[in-house]
Amino acid sequence: MKKSLKLITLATTLYVSLLSLAQAKLEEIDRVAAIVNSGVVLESEVQDLVNNIKLQAQKDNQALPSDRVLRTQVVDKLINDSLMTQLGERMGVKVSDAQLDETLTNMARESGMTLEQMQVSINDSGANYETYRESVRTELIAGEVRRASVRRRIYISPQEVDNLIEAMKEQSANSEEYRLGHILIEFPAKATQEDMNNAKVRADKTIELLNKGSDFAKIAITASSDANALNGGDMGWKAITELPSLFSEVIEGKDKGEIIGPIRTGLGYSIIKILDIRGRQITEIEEVDSRHILIKPSIILSEAKAEQTLIDIREKIVSGEATFGEMAKEHSEGPTGVKGGELGWAEPSNYDPAFSEALAKLQIGEVSQPFRSSFGWHIAELTGRRNIDATTQMNTNRAYQMIFNRKFGIESARWLKETRDEAYIEIYDVEE
Incomplete structure (x- = not known):
């Protein structure tokens, strides 16, 4: 019995010692x-x-x-x-x-x-x-x-954005090259005012023909007095800095295919066509024109009933029994219902993913089968699709973001320092 008690006492002492060591270690950590x-x-x-x-x-x-x-x-x-x-x-x-x-x-x-x-x-x-x-x-x-704390500390003026856009344009202009077509309606030697007036009339008539779709090269060969006339007026590829200043000023910011003129010079009236551009960064985005009818399920309208209602509406539209606009005004619960469901031109990415995906599968004039989005059940009609040049807007957004990022880095460091200065912070040394 005494031996058993000694063993229990020894085991208890050992357990307490180990527990104390573990607790000490835990406290240390x-x-x-x-x-x-x-x-x-x-x-x-x-x-x-x-x-x-x-x-x-x-x-x-x-x-x-x-x-x-x-x-x-x-x-x-x-x-x-x-x-x-x-x-x-x-x-x-x-x-x-x-x-x-x-x-x-x-x-x-x-x-x-x-x-x-x-x-x-x-x-x-x-x-x-x-x-x-x-x-x-x-x-x-x-x-x-x-982001929430620093964003409100940042102000970006329109002038800052404009200045950066101009600087970006200057940089990109150095890499841009233009292929221009040139027609020169020349003044005769010792031209009188009447000669100049007649040249202007001919130049205006040439512009009119070109705007109606006449072949630029053919007219250049026929009517131009420029040295490149036999080449169809083609001046070849030139950097904007290689062009006469009068030409570089009028073509800046213009797009491929544009016809400019007549421009009066000392030699006569010049007509320019931008045959091609390279080195310019152009951003195109796709937009869709569409309309839809939205029905929202509720306590009294089940998912299945909402879908079936749209199936019936679609059959009426496809069969010609009713128009899409009429059905939208009568049934759609969306804010566009009163406008016949018209959504106007927009980037598909702005829509709910399910809606965007449904539009991507449609041909122009086609009405979709009913589909579910986070807003409810829809049918949609694609009424148009186009690519637009969004370079100007993208450059503006890019310039704004560049300025914002630069200011955000500076303001973020200031804000964090101020936040720490205002806080109660006490650091305990590892050796304490």
Whole structure:
């Protein structure tokens, strides 16, 4: 009995000793590394991030600074993350599990993996997937908080955008080349006013013929006094800086196929056609013209009934019993119903994905079968499709974005410094 008691006592003492050691170790790991306003950064968070960085650096064969410098950088980042998270809570910024999973799925796809494969890869590398997952959530929240806070500090004037567009034009002009056709209606030697007037009449008549579709080269060979007349007036490819200033000024910003003139010079009246352009960045976008009828399911109108109603409406339209506009005005629940369902010209990407996909399958004049979007059940008719030159708008957007990005970087650093200066931050040294 005494021997049994001794064994129990020894076992209990050993268990307590081990428990004390484990608790001491846990306290060592989970002690507070920094206080950030009402939040804390734990030593376990610091160690997790340090270890993850070391694993990634080892994988990429990348050198790292000393452990102390690395720890300082890690603590600094975690302090910023804590500040962003607290600001996000006050601003109501949230990232749902569904949004987070979608982001992670996209990240996995960019790496050529499925989400499940990425999870296995992270765990196999020695990191913890759940920790990684939450770090991505933190980054998304921090990004949204930063954008929302910094965006309102940035002002971009129209003049700034215009100035940058002009600078971009000057740069692109150096790479642009034009192939011009030239017809010269020449003044006779010692021309009188009557000679000049007659030349103007001939030039105007030439412009009229060209605008009606007459062949430029044929008229140049017949009527032009220019040295290139026998070549159909073709001046060949020239950079804009190689052209006479009078020509370069009038063709700037013009498009291929445009006819310009008559332009009076010392020799007579010049007529120019832009035969071709190369080196110019042109952005075209597709627009569609369409109309639709929308029926929204409700408590009293089931999904199946909404779909069947549109099937019946489509049959009336296709058979000629009713027009699309009439049916839209009578049945459509969308705001365009009163206009016969007309949506006007728009980029397909502006629409709900299901709506955009349905339009992409249609020929002009064709009415779709009923389909479901996030708004309800639709039938749609494609009434037109066109490509438009969106270069000017794209250049404006590009110039604005370039200025915004430049200012955002500067303002973001200022805002973060101000946020940290206003916060209560206390960092505990690792040796304390």
